[in-house]
Amino acid sequence: MESFQSPYGSPLNRSQSLMSGLEKTPPTCTKPTHSRSSSTASSRHSRNIKDWEVMDDLQMDMTSADILQDLTAPGICEGYLLKRRKWPLKGWHKRYFVLETGILRYSKTQQDIYRGKLHGSLDVSLAVMSINKKSHRIDLDAGNLLYHIKAKSHELFYIWVTKLSAHRMFKKNEAANQQNGFLQTVSQDTSGTGQSQMNDMQDVSFHQQFYSTSGSYTGEVATPTPSEFHPGVNRKVSAWLQQTHDPDSCAQELNRCQLDLSELNRLVQRLNVLEGGQQAFSNGELQRIISMQNLSLEKPKKSRSCKIWGHSRTLSRVDALGMVRQLSSSHLNSSSQLGASAPTISDYAPSIPDYVYSQLSPQTNTPLEGRRIQQEFITVSQRVHVSLASVHEALAQERVRLQDTYHQSTALAETASGDLSRRTPSVTDSAAEYFDANDDVLNGSSSESGESGLSDGTTTNSEPEEGHASATREYRASISKAPSSVVPKNTGRRSALPAHCPDNAHVGLMQILYNNIGKDLSRVSMPAALNEPVNLIQRLCEELEYSDLLDTANNTQDLYQRMVYIGAFAVSGYATAHYRHRYKPFNPLLGETYECLRQDKGFRFVSEQVCHHPPISACHADSDNFSLWQDQRWKNKFWGKSLEIMPTGMVNVTLPRFGDHYEWNKVVTCVHNVLSQQRYLEHYGEVVIRNLNSDACTCKLTFVKSRYWGSDTNKNEVQGTVLDQTGSTIHRFGGLWHEGIFCDTFPTPQCIWKPNPQPKDYYLYYGFSNFALELNELTPDLKPLLPPTDSRLRPDQRMLEEGRVDDCDKFKEDVEERQRERRKQLAKKGEEHVPRFFKKAVDSCGRDVWLTNGTYWKIRENPGFANTKNLELW
Numbered sequence: 094m095e096s097f098q099s100p101y102g103s104p105l106n107r108s109q110s111l112m113s114g115l116e117k118t119p120p121t122c123t124k125p126t127h128s129r130s131s132s133t134a135s136s137r138h139s140r141n142i143k144d145w146e147v148m149d150d151l152q153m154d155m156t157s158a159d160i161l162q163d164l165t166a167p168g169i170c171e172g173y174l175l176k177r178r179k180w181p182l183k184g185w186h187k188r189y190f191v192l193e194t195g196i197l198r199y200s201k202t203q204q205d206i207y208r209g210k211l212h213g214s215l216d217v218s219l220a221v222m223s224i225n226k227k228s229h230r231i232d233l234d235a236g237n238l239l240y241h242i243k244a245k246s247h248e249l250f251y252i253w254v255t256k257l258s259a260h261r262m263f264k265k266n267e268a269a270n271q272q273n274g275f276l277q278t279v280s281q282d283t284s285g286t287g288q289s290q291m292n293d294m295q296d297v298s299f300h301q302q303f304y305s306t307s308g309s310y311t312g313e314v315a316t317p318t319p320s321e322f323h324p325g326v327n328r329k330v331s332a333w334l335q336q337t338h339d340p341d342s343c344a345q346e347l348n349r350c351q352l353d354l355s356e357l358n359r360l361v362q363r364l365n366v367l368e369g370g371q372q373a374f375s376n377g378e379l380q381r382i383i384s385m386q387n388l389s390l391e392k393p394k395k396s397r398s399c400k401i402w403g404h405s406r407t408l409s410r411v412d413a414l415g416m417v418r419q420l421s422s423s424h425l426n427s428s429s430q431l432g433a434s435a436p437t438i439s440d441y442a443p444s445i446p447d448y449v450y451s452q453l454s455p456q457t458n459t460p461l462e463g464r465r466i467q468q469e470f471i472t473v474s475q476r477v478h479v480s481l482a483s484v485h486e487a488l489a490q491e492r493v494r495l496q497d498t499y500h501q502s503t504a505l506a507e508t509a510s511g512d513l514s515r516r517t518p519s520v521t522d523s524a525a526e527y528f529d530a531n532d533d534v535l536n537g538s539s540s541e542s543g544e545s546g547l548s549d550g551t552t553t554n555s556e557p558e559e560g561h562a563s564a565t566r567e568y569r570a571s572i573s574k575a576p577s578s579v580v581p582k583n584t585g586r587r588s589a590l591p592a593h594c595p596d597n598a599h600v601g602l603m604q605i606l607y608n609n610i611g612k613d614l615s616r617v618s619m620p621a622a623l624n625e626p627v628n629l630i631q632r633l634c635e636e637l638e639y640s641d642l643l644d645t646a647n648n649t650q651d652l653y654q655r656m657v658y659i660g661a662f663a664v665s666g667y668a669t670a671h672y673r674h675r676y677k678p679f680n681p682l683l684g685e686t687y688e689c690l691r692q693d694k695g696f697r698f699v700s701e702q703v704c705h706h707p708p709i710s711a712c713h714a715d716s717d718n719f720s721l722w723q724d725q726r727w728k729n730k731f732w733g734k735s736l737e738i739m740p741t742g743m744v745n746v747t748l749p750r751f752g753d754h755y756e757w758n759k760v761v762t763c764v765h766n767v768l769s770q771q772r773y774l775e776h777y778g779e780v781v782i783r784n785l786n787s788d789a790c791t792c793k794l795t796f797v798k799s800r801y802w803g804s805d806t807n808k809n810e811v812q813g814t815v816l817d818q819t820g821s822t823i824h825r826f827g828g829l830w831h832e833g834i835f836c837d838t839f840p841t842p843q844c845i846w847k848p849n850p851q852p853k854d855y856y857l858y859y860g861f862s863n864f865a866l867e868l869n870e871l872t873p874d875l876k877p878l879l880p881p882t883d884s885r886l887r888p889d890q891r892m893l894e895e896g897r898v899d900d901c902d903k904f905k906e907d908v909e910e911r912q913r914e915r916r917k918q919l920a921k922k923g924e925e926h927v928p929r930f931f932k933k934a935v936d937s938c939g940r941d942v943w944l945t946n947g948t949y950w951k952i953r954e955n956p957g958f959a960n961t962k963n964l965e966l967w
């Protein structure tokens with residue numbers, strides 16, 4: 094294993110004190126992670142609801158293997174944080190927090206903790222965790238307890254969030270394991286007496302507690318009849334329960350819906366009454382509404398315990414807004430005489446009761462009132478919509494899993510009978526199937542979540558544009574009708590790898606990732622079974638799979654249309670990610686190179702690992718129609734469940750015919766569910782493509798962040814616009830990054846790009862496309878022409894390709910050790926590694942860039958790499 098120094102000083106492992114803060118600033122996070130539409134999102138005290146996101150529940154979407162694997166407690170995390178004072182006092186005070194085995198304790202000082210003088214403790218697995226990246230705030234809402242905490246710096250915030258996530262997951266998995274143990278005990282008991290089923294009362298009570306509100310589970314499992322203990326069935330049920338999201342969440346969501354519907358009903362009545370000029374509520378009615386929302390009509394006394402008002406467990410700020418508006422519109426003679434200015438979001442700093450009271454003073458009907466009620470109506474109906482959508486999504490997920498389980502058992506039977514060609518469909522496959530079937534259900538609902546108060550955690554630059562969602566639906570339909578490209582047969586290139594990919598479900602990723610928090614993933618060595626037999630400098634070449642789009646651009650006179658092709662090319666590089674979430678590319682060694690000469694496609698490509706601290710891969714490709722170069726570096730952030738990858742280098746393309754020089758940034762890639770087998774990738778953010786030689790035309794691409802947690806129906810959407818100098822839209826295009834791009838503003842609307850069909854059995858070959866399958870192919874005629882540093886000659890990667898996973902592991906360690914040795918030697922001599930084929934330069938914006946030095950192909954031709962001095966990397 095490589096033992097690289099963490100950019101934060103030292104790796105965060107077993108026990109770490111965060112008192113001193115950390116040294117290095119990670120990049121400012123451009124996008125939030127996933128977030129979940131949930132009304133709990135509103136249990137927070139912030140002026141801007143959009144800055145908050147609820148961290149996903151972590152416990153239930155891991156496979157049994159993950160759960161059984163990852164039972165090691167994450168490291169202790171401790172240090173000073175700011176804790177919000179309990180109501181009615183405002184402000185923050187410094188407290189010492191210790192997070193250990195899922196329990197967060199705090200005291201005034203570190204000494205107090207050790208003296209046992211605790212101020213409070215909370216089981217983090219029982220709390221809803223909301224975070225605000227902007228203000229470094231974390232809210233832990235455990236129903237009876239609510240902690241508002243704040244970190245002093247971005248780094249501390251990031252570490253606490255990650256650690257809290259880890260501990261939540263650990264605690265929940267521990268619980269799930271107990272439950273699993275119980276279910277297994279139960280399922281193993283086939284004696285028919287049912288005696289041992291009840292032996293472990295602890296487990297039973299645990300289970301009852303676990304599913305206390307879920308009648309069906311409790312009923313079935315806690316009081317079983319002997320005939321119910323069919324071992325196979327119970328094992329399946331047990332596995333199923335482990336993966337199922339909180340069974341109550343759907344019911345809760347529906348309950349909320351019901352409340353909202355009655356609120357809508359009342360609003361309609363209110364509108365009717367307004368028209369008739371009568372009073373809407375009697376005091377009795379109002380009281381009922383208020384008690385329903387857990388609001389007391391008593392004016393709060395200063396000394397009241399924070400439990401009543403200090404948090405919004407039952408009354409979110411948004412709910413409060415709705416209620417407040419409702420209340421203010423009624424003619425209630427309340428005891429309060431406080432002022433009654435119109436509510437704005439920024440009025441939300443005072444506590445809810447103060448606010449409510451401020452609104453309770455008598456008011457006269459204003460002409461605005463009808464409008465306000467209408468607005469309220471819209472807000473509540475949007476909330477209903479979002480709730481129903483999330484229930485729909487939860488059910489959809491269950492359906493996908495059900496399908497998957499079904500296919501898996503069929504495939505198992507097939508494997509047992511020796512038929513490997515018909516592979517087990519992946520989750521992605523079945524999800525895609527579902528996606529198509531439900532196309533119409535949720536599309537078109539794109540921009541509603543923002544106003545509803547149910548934060549979806551998106552930031553503006555990955556938010557969909559109004560009206561684009563329905564366009565996307567049409568684009569998809571058109572793309573699906575467009576002919577797929579036919580993969581040419583008999584290219585002489587290989588169409589499969591020598592061996593199938595290894596199963597890596599058993600590899601415990603949790604420990605690896607938690608022990609490397611803050612490190613670049615590209616510097617963390619992982620077991621070979623997690624790798625795919627290509628490396629990152631080869632993957633750079635993969636982004637050229639659809640280089641024909643650049644050829645077309647170079648042959649398109651119209652500058653705006655040309656830009657559409659460039660935009661489609663920028664999207665096309667992401668397509669492969671749809672199938673590539675199970676393995677990680679090899680980390681290139683410093684000085685490692687890769688060439689790809691594609692006469693059929695008309696380009697030649699060279700890449701080199703030019704820097705190790707930070708890891709930077711540079712590449713350059715030439716053809717008659719274009720030149721392309723980029724240097725790729727990326728930072729990753731591990732949020733406990735998902736991993737965000739933030740690339741920083743720019744992509745450059747020049748078109749010789751028009752003298753264009755395009756430059757664009759890359760978006761964030763997020764590996765969702767990184768620890769589980771349900772992993773998938775999402776790209777989000779905005780790409781701006783500029784022509785550095787002319788400002789006549791720019792292109793904006795938005796990779797839309799999926800709106801609902803776990804949603805399959807709005808995934809992978811991309812929206813593009815080509816703008817002229819004045820900012821007017823000339824072309825509009827879009828689609829999905831894994832399905833294709835359609836432009837309806839071309840003289841003839843057309844599909845601009847559609848990914849090639851995946852090869853047969855791609856699932857068995859790491860999800861590789863045909864182009865990816867060919868990347869590491871080593872033909873006898875090529876071998877003597879390559880420099881010995883070429884990735885194709887890297888033995889460990891070749892071993893993996895051949896299915897020799899253990900050999901690969903050993904050799905990989907060797908190779909990494911040798912790399913460390915080389916670095917030490919260089920450092921001793923006070924020298925720095927000098928890349929062979931790229932040179933460092935500074936671009937027009939003052940950024941460091943790596944450009945080709947133009948020597949690779951020349952040396953290759955004459956004198957040939959066999960006749961030069963080369964680095965010996967392995």
Ligand SMILES: CC(C)CCC[C@@H](C)[C@H]1CC[C@H]2[C@@H]3CC=C4C[C@@H](O)CC[C@]4(C)[C@H]3CC[C@]12C
Pocket residue numbers: 602614623632670673674675676677678727738740759760762764767774
């Ligand atoms: C721990 C392992 C098994 C989980 C799998 C991680 C995989 C999915 C991660 C590891 C490295 C990642 C790649 C790192 C860098 C980039 C460049 C960026 O511009 C596009 C995404 C891309 C190409 C990432 C795709 C996802 C990726 C391949």
